[in-house]
Amino acid sequence: MNAFTRLPDLALRTYGGSVVAANDESFAEREALIRPGPAEFRPHTFGAKGQVYDGWETRRRREAGHDWAIVRLGMPGVVRGVVVDTAWFRGNYPPYASVEACAAEGHPAPEELDGWVEIVPKSPLGGDATHEFAVTDPRRFTHVRLNIFPDGGVARLRVHGRVVPDPAFLHGLTVDLAALENGGFVTACSDEFYSSPNNVLAPGLARNQAEGWETARRRDGGNDWLVVALAGPGRIAVAEIDTANLKFNAPGWASLTGIDTGRAPQPDDGQAPPPDDDAWFPLLPKTRLQPDTRHRFRLDDDRRVTHVRLDIFPDGGLARLRLPGTLIA
Numbered sequence: 001m002n003a004f005t006r007l008p009d010l011a012l013r014t015y016g017g018s019v020v021a022a023n024d025e026s027f028a029e030r031e032a033l034i035r036p037g038p039a040e041f042r043p044h045t046f047g048a049k050g051q052v053y054d055g056w057e058t059r060r061r062r063e064a065g066h067d068w069a070i071v072r073l074g075m076p077g078v079v080r081g082v083v084v085d086t087a088w089f090r091g092n093y094p095p096y097a098s099v100e101a102c103a104a105e106g107h108p109a110p111e112e113l114d115g116w117v118e119i120v121p122k123s124p125l126g127g128d129a130t131h132e133f134a135v136t137d138p139r140r141f142t143h144v145r146l147n148i149f150p151d152g153g154v155a156r157l158r159v160h161g162r163v164v165p166d167p168a169f170l171h172g173l174t175v176d177l178a179a180l181e182n183g184g185f186v187t188a189c190s191d192e193f194y195s196s197p198n199n200v201l202a203p204g205l206a207r208n209q210a211e212g213w214e215t216a217r218r219r220d221g222g223n224d225w226l227v228v229a230l231a232g233p234g235r236i237a238v239a240e241i242d243t244a245n246l247k248f249n250a251p252g253w254a255s256l257t258g259i260d261t262g263r264a265p266q267p268d269d270g271q272a273p274p275p276d277d278d279a280w281f282p283l284l285p286k287t288r289l290q291p292d293t294r295h296r297f298r299l300d301d302d303r304r305v306t307h308v309r310l311d312i313f314p315d316g317g318l319a320r321l322r323l324p325g326t327l328i329a
């Protein structure tokens with residue numbers, strides 16, 4: 001698997017993405033493209049229009065041309081790679097696909113989008129397979145367009161990358177400095193056996209345990225932890241530690257420490273501070289947690305912080321970690 005698949009999926013429905021238009025969705029609805037989780041399939045299951053698929057599927061074309069679907073990214077950013085997944089589409093997958101992207105200001109209607117640039121050239125696809133395409137264009141995009149040639153079905157479209165928020169909605173405001181949508185990201189983690197640590201920074205509430213971060217049971221006397229690079233250097237006002245859905249596997253305790261590396265966290269720069277650096281200072285002492293509970297703590301430390309280390313004792317996981325505060329210019 002390509003390293004870019006570890007980055008957040010900027011298109012994901014649960015991150016605010018939307019499939020805003022498609023030229024055709026006769027057999028199966030376009031919205032399925034950005035659903036979380038792998039596509040499901042029940043053979044010999046027929047609706048009024050044919051076999052039921054968990055994906056986007058167009059009619060068999062009888063004229064020239066190709067089919068397309070436009071996705072508004074839930075979190076605009078720099079795209080590092082795209083996954084086109086034709087899971088379960090065996091006799092009806094498109095033999096080729098390409099992907100374009102554009103950057104729009106404000107809230108345009110799909111037909112107002114312009115300035116499309118190709119980020120994945122027309123490439124061959126196979127049936128019932130995932131296809132990973134690395135993207136090198138360094139620009140920030142808000143929308144992508146999947147083109148399939150000439151027609152067929154695609155189960156999922158994943159658009160992995162780094163979130164690049166609009167600074168107008170960050171500076172001078174109290175915002176969640178850890179949130180993925182504001183540019184926060186997890187740089188390191190002790191264990192991600194059951195689910196990804198970046199889940200704790202995702203928008204909204206976790207609907208179940210799988211939408212949070214969950215570690216394996218620890219048997220070595222140690223404890224689990226993760227490090228978050230904040231949206232930028234800032235001061236944290238409140239720590240919200242949410243154990244929602246973790247009922248028999250919530251950590252017993254948690255603590256937070258901070259560090260100021262002296263410069264704004266840069267995605268992929270390999271400069272994240274090591275979790276055992278001497279410069280970490282306490283923000284929240286080791287504090288008892290309850291299962292399935294949203295805990296909120298005022299932090300009275302006004303030191304500048306670029307990264308936060310969360311320790312959980314001894315293991316378990318979390319639904320969400322929110323760190324409302326203000327950026328320091």
Ligand SMILES: NC(=O)NC(NC(N)=O)C(=O)[O-]
Pocket residue numbers: 027049050051052053057060091092
């Ligand atoms: N058996 C099929 O899957 N057929 C086709 N698709 C659906 N959904 O029935 C087709 O013609 O592409």
